[in-house]
Amino acid sequence: MSERVSVLKTYKLYIGGEFPRSESGRTYALADARGRHIANVSQASRKDFRNAVVAARAAQPKWAGKSGYNRGQILYRIGEMVEGRRDQFVAELKQQGSSVADARKEVDATIDRLIYFAGWADKYQQLFSTVNPVASPHFVFSVPEPTGLVALIAPEDSGLLGFVSLLSPIILGGNVVVALASETKPLSAITFAEVLATSDVPPSVVNILTGSRKELLGQIAGHMDVNAIVYAVGDAAERKLIQEQAALNLKRVLFPKAGGESPYAILDAQEIKTTWHPVGL
Secondary structure (H helix, E strand, O other): OOOOOOOOOOEEEOOOOOOOOOOOOOOOEEEEEOOEEEEEOOOOOOHHHHHHHHHHHHHHHHHHOOOOOHHHHHHHHHHHHHHHHHHHOOOOHHHHHOOHHHHHHHHHHHHHHHHHHHHHHOOOOHHOOEOOOOOOOOEEEEEEEEEEEEEOOOOOEEEHHHHHHHHHHHHOOOEEEEEEOOOOHHHHHHHHHHHHOOOOOOOOOEEEEEOHHHHHHHHHHHHHOEEEEOOOOOOOOHHHHHHHOOOOOOEEEOOOOOOOOOOOHHHOOEEEEEEEEOOOO
């Protein structure tokens, strides 16, 4: 008998809870550290990004309307599901150049990061809300609310942990996300999308694209229906482009050095709403 040929996985986009190919039909070849071809990855176009924005915007009000406790339950469930697919994530990280030991550490840290932020879901409002003293006869309350639609440019050097560390606090705070995965290490992000698709996260809350950062960055930074952009790559010229384009609709621009365990990561994608209420009414 001839040796069986393995069925290679096709890595597609994740838009609106579905896994379409790029509307352009383009893919790019991904090679391992030895230069061996390991996958064809969909190369998203600007139209794919616009489709993802439309899907995310439609999902935002309902997602923001869920209680923090419920969003925490959902994030915890994602952590459970990543735990169940631990071996697959380890294998993909190994394909993309990590040692087995480093891959296991990264997957374990990713699970722990999801559980950490899930624990903050019903607590960050209490931490960051305030009752403000004023001279007039009013109660003045300041509370954090979701920014809205956040575009995430994932780090290049950490295809799973870096991506999840930035994504988790954004969605936990009631925002929706259109993310561009690492161009050189995209496999784990799309497998993570498969976890999202079979979890309790509503379709379109998270949309994940793969492709060329240089091709899509101007469109992402300049899109008028994006409320904030998180850029986790260290290219100075790209940072300048983002700042210039984001000024057109006053996007919030965040340049995190690295995703970590801090409730302030949730606050980064929140707006503070202050309400004045007359005393006695």
